[in-house]
Structures are given as C-alpha cells and as structure tokens.
Amino acid sequence: MTKADILQILREQEVRFLRLQFTDILGINKNVELPASQFEKALDGEVMFDGSTIEGFTRSEEADMLLKPDYSTFLVFPEELESTHQGRVARLICDIAYPDGRPFEGDPRQVLKAQLERLRRMGFDDLYAGPEPEFFLFTRTPEGDPSTVTHDRAGYFDLAPLDKGEEARREMVNVLVQMGFEIEASHHEVAPGQHEIDFKYSGALRTADNITTFKFVVKKVALKYGLHATFMPKPIAGINGSGLHMHLSLFKGGANAFYDPEGENKLSEVALYFIQGLLEHAEGMVAITNPLVNSYKRLTPGYEAPTSIAWSDSNRSAMIRVPARRGLGTRAEFRAPDPSCNPYLALAVILAAGIDGIKKRELPPPPIERNIYQLSVRDRRKHKVSELPGTLREALEALQKDEVIREALGEHLYKQFLRAKQVEWNSYRSSVHQWELEQYLAEY
Ligand code: ADP
Ligand code: MG
Ligand code: MG
Ligand code: MG
Ligand code: MG
Numbered sequence: 001m002t003k004a005d006i007l008q009i010l011r012e013q014e015v016r017f018l019r020l021q022f023t024d025i026l027g028i029n030k031n032v033e034l035p036a037s038q039f040e041k042a043l044d045g046e047v048m049f050d051g052s053t054i055e056g057f058t059r060s061e062e063a064d065m066l067l068k069p070d071y072s073t074f075l076v077f078p079e080e081l082e083s084t085h086q087g088r089v090a091r092l093i094c095d096i097a098y099p100d101g102r103p104f105e106g107d108p109r110q111v112l113k114a115q116l117e118r119l120r121r122m123g124f125d126d127l128y129a130g131p132e133p134e135f136f137l138f139t140r141t142p143e144g145d146p147s148t149v150t151h152d153r154a155g156y157f158d159l160a161p162l163d164k165g166e167e168a169r170r171e172m173v174n175v176l177v178q179m180g181f182e183i184e185a186s187h188h189e190v191a192p193g194q195h196e197i198d199f200k201y202s203g204a205l206r207t208a209d210n211i212t213t214f215k216f217v218v219k220k221v222a223l224k225y226g227l228h229a230t231f232m233p234k235p236i237a238g239i240n241g242s243g244l245h246m247h248l249s250l251f252k253g254g255a256n257a258f259y260d261p262e263g264e265n266k267l268s269e270v271a272l273y274f275i276q277g278l279l280e281h282a283e284g285m286v287a288i289t290n291p292l293v294n295s296y297k298r299l300t301p302g303y304e305a306p307t308s309i310a311w312s313d314s315n316r317s318a319m320i321r322v323p324a325r326r327g328l329g330t331r332a333e334f335r336a337p338d339p340s341c342n343p344y345l346a347l348a349v350i351l352a353a354g355i356d357g358i359k360k361r362e363l364p365p366p367p368i369e370r371n372i373y374q375l376s377v378r379d380r381r382k383h384k385v386s387e388l389p390g391t392l393r394e395a396l397e398a399l400q401k402d403e404v405i406r407e408a409l410g411e412h413l414y415k416q417f418l419r420a421k422q423v424e425w426n427s428y429r430s431s432v433h434q435w436e437l438e439q440y441l442a443e444y
Pocket of ligand 4: 132134189196
C-alpha cells in the first residue's frame with residue numbers, strides 16, 4: 001500500500017478520524033486521533049507526541065517523539081466497531097522515532113523488529129507465531145465498573161445456555177473477520193465466563209500487531225454488550241486463569257525449518273535447538289511473558305498452566321508442547337505466556353532465546369510424556385526439570401541475571417521495565433490482602 005492508495009481509501013470511505021497507534025512498554029494500547037485535515041501529515045510520519053507522558057518511554061529531556069506509520073497495518077474499522085454519525089475511523093500502527101528520524105530504542109515494536117532482523121541475517125524467512133488468547137467476560141455494575149461476576153455456567157466447548165457472553169463472542173469474531181483476521185476457532189473455555197478466540201498464525205510482527213488489535217476489539221465489543229472483557233491472567237482463585245499460548249515455527253526458503261522427515265520424531269535440529277533456547281531462558285523471560293504480580297497466581301499446579309521448565313511431545317502440563325502436526329504445521333507451543341504481556345516484547349525475548357539456542361547448538365533433555373505435576377524427584381532430575389519463578393519478584397531477579405534477554409530488550413527499555421515492575425512489586429508487597437485478613441485477623 002502506498003500513501004496515495006491510503007489517501008484514496010480514506011476519501012472513498014469517508015473516514016473522518018485516523019488513529020495513530022502504538023503500545024507503551026507495558027503493552028497498553030495508546031493512540032493519538034487525527035481529523036481529516038491532518039491525514040497527509042500523519043502518513044508522512046510528521047506527527048509528534050509527548051513521549052514523557054507515556055509509561056516507561058523517555059526521560060523528560062527527550063520528550064518529543066515522531067510517529068512513523070507502517071502502511072501495511074492500515075485499516076478502516078468496521079462500522080459495528082467504530083462508527084458514529086461523526087464519520088468512520090481508520091488506524092495505522094506506528095513505530096516511534098526521535099525528531100531527527102532515528103528509531104527510538106524504547107519502542108517495543110522496534111525491539112521485536114531488531115530480533116527479526118537478526119533472524120533474517122541467519123538466513124531464515126521469519127518467525128511464525130500463532131497465539132491462543134483467552135479472556136474472561138464479566139458483568140458490569142450498574143455504575144459501569146467491572147466485576148468478577150459471570151452469569152454464565154458453561155465450561156469447555158459448551159454450547160448454550162448462555163448469557164450475553166456467546167452473543168458478544170460472535171460479534172467479536174464478525175468484527176475481526178471484517179478486519180482481515182482469519183479466525184480458526186472460537187470456543188468457551190474451561191472456566192465460567194472464560195473464552196478463547198484463535199486466529200491464524202502470521203509472521204511475528206504481524207502477530208504482535210494482531211494481538212494488540214485483538215485486545216482492543218474484544219474490550220470494545222464486550223462494552224457494547226454491557227460486559228467487561230479482561231485479559232488479567234488470574235481474575236478468580238480456584239479456577240483456570242487465562243493464558244496466551246504461543247505456537248512457534250521458523251521458516252527458511254518457504255519451508256518449515258522445524259520439520260525434518262528424517263529427524264527423530266520428524267523434528268529438525270533447528271527445532272530442538274530452539275526448544276533448548278526457550279528452556280534455558282525461560283526463567284529470564286517470564287518477567288516479560290508473564291509481567292504482572294497476578295501472572296504468578298496463574299502459574300500454579302492443577303490449572304493447565306505450566307509450573308516447571310520442561311518440554312513434552314504431547315502432554316499439556318509441560319511448558320513447551322510439540323503438537324502432533326508435521327509438515328508445514330510443525331511447531332512448538334510455548335504455554336507460559338499470558339495475555340497481559342506486551343506481545344512485541346514477548347515475541348522479541350522468545351525469539352532471542354530461540355536464536356541463542358540455535359547458535360549454541362545444544363540439544364534439550366529428552367521430552368517428558370507424563371503429567372509433570374506428578375513427576376517423582378528422580379524423574380525431575382533425569383529430565384533436568386526445574387521450576388519457573390513463583391513470583392514476579394523471582395522473575396525480576398532471573399531477568400537481571402539473563403544477559404541474552406537483557407540484550408534483546410536493550411539497555412534503555414530493560415531499565416525502564418525493571419524500574420516499573422519493581423515499583424509494582426513493592427506496592428504489592430506492602431499492601432495487606434484480603435487473604436491475610438481472613439487467615440489472621442480472628443486467630444491472632
Ligand atoms: P491448541 O491445540 O493448543 O488448543 P489451537 O488449535 O487452539 O491449539 O491453536 C493453534 C495455533 O497454532 C493457531 O493459531 C494456528 O494458526 C497456529 N499454527 C499452525 N501452524 C503453525 C506454524 N507452522 N507456526 C506457528 N503457528 C502455527
Ligand atoms: Mg486452543
Ligand atoms: Mg484448540
Ligand atoms: Mg485454551
Ligand atoms: Mg494451546
């Protein structure tokens with residue numbers, strides 16, 4: 001798409017507002033919205049914003065930042081999603097640059113691009129990533145505030161009886177399809193009020209763009225139905241939390257480089273090295289892929305979320321599973337991430353870990369075929385199984401020790417991220433939780 005193409009579409013579809021979008025380091029969608037008189041300027045990448053107001057972006061002396069639109073992300077929102085009597089709305093996802101045009105090192109999207117560039121220099125086409133975002137739909141209070149109440153009593157793959165959840169989910173799918181998503185499936189998840197919508201894998205950059213778009217659409221449609229959609233990893237104790245499983249494969253010369261018909265289990269050495277890289281850097285990575293205090297409440301035994309650093313051919317208790325599909329569909333499924341992560345940073349550190357594995361050419365320990373929650377101490381030793389960090393604090397400590405992951409994030413972003421998360425941890429640590437009151441108040 002060229003500038004002229006986009007201007008023509010904007011005119012033909014009578015678009016009145018253009019959102020220039022990006023994410024902050026925490027993965028929160030941000031945008032500036034421009035009226036028609038500014039469209040040319042926006043497309044030329046001349047729109048500035050004040051970076052110092054965005055979480056973790058800049059020091060105040062380098063506040064002015066340019067928004068450089070990626071034309072391939074252009075779309076006009078379907079009328080169901082965003083349209084009023086005031087006119088239609090379009091969007092472009094942007095990279096962030098200094099006023100002199102240099103790319104800004106605190107921009108998560110460019111952190112991912114840099115890893116993809118490394119991968120291309122190694123002769124690969126792309127990292128393909130297929131996400132499985134899960135989320136809860138809750139009711140809102142009469143004042144419009146989110147609750148953790150769902151009137152839905154359904155479970156995995158259930159059909160009706162349904163509350164507004166299923167209707168809302170259908171509309172989400174409709175809107176996403178109109179926006180060019182190829183939806184592969186949508187279904188009710190295990191927990192009441194929990195849903196999953198799967199869309200087809202793409203190159204990692206497109207997938208990260210898609211995940212941010214997806215969150216926006218899901219939240220917005222939920223609102224229309226009077227519901228609150230949340231990507232919080234574990235909103236309710238005692239039932240499954242929400243994950244963002246990431247299916248991963250590398251392609252080279254148009255072929256799946258994880259597939260080798262001659263290899264053991266028909267997996268290539270590249271696949272095994274990549275898996276070993278994920279295992280080796282799992283501890284250092286989870287602060288990025290599971291970035292909230294709450295993320296570690298999901299990573300507990302018994303709820304289909306991984307707790308141990310291990311891989312398996314098929315068992316869904318493992319952190320990495322290799323689904324049975326071979327040929328073009330050969331892939332590794334990384335099951336640790338949750339949907340509160342910044343998808344650009346998550347895919348960047350995943351790729352950095354995988355690249356490190358390929359460079360080191362180390363094979364992973366043998367895969368585990370049994371339920372990992374029930375392994376004996378002896379088996380854990382044999383398969384070199386260790387535990388994922390149990391809290392955000394442990395995850396931040398592991399991140400500080402992992403040079404490969406730190407380097408992938410870049411000094412600037414790493415420091416900003418660490419600082420923001422340490423503040424979050426300290427705030428959590430010093431607050432008194434409902435659980436403590438229930439346990440201690442009467443007894444002591
Ligand atoms: P699960 O069996 O874990 O529930 P799903 O069927 O829900 O998995 O999701 C599978 C995901 O894997 C989809 O997003 C799909 O597009 C993606 N996928 C398929 N082939 C590949 C591949 N070669 N590389 C990366 N992702 C892939
Ligand atoms: Mg699934
Ligand atoms: Mg599935
Ligand atoms: Mg699922
Ligand atoms: Mg899965």
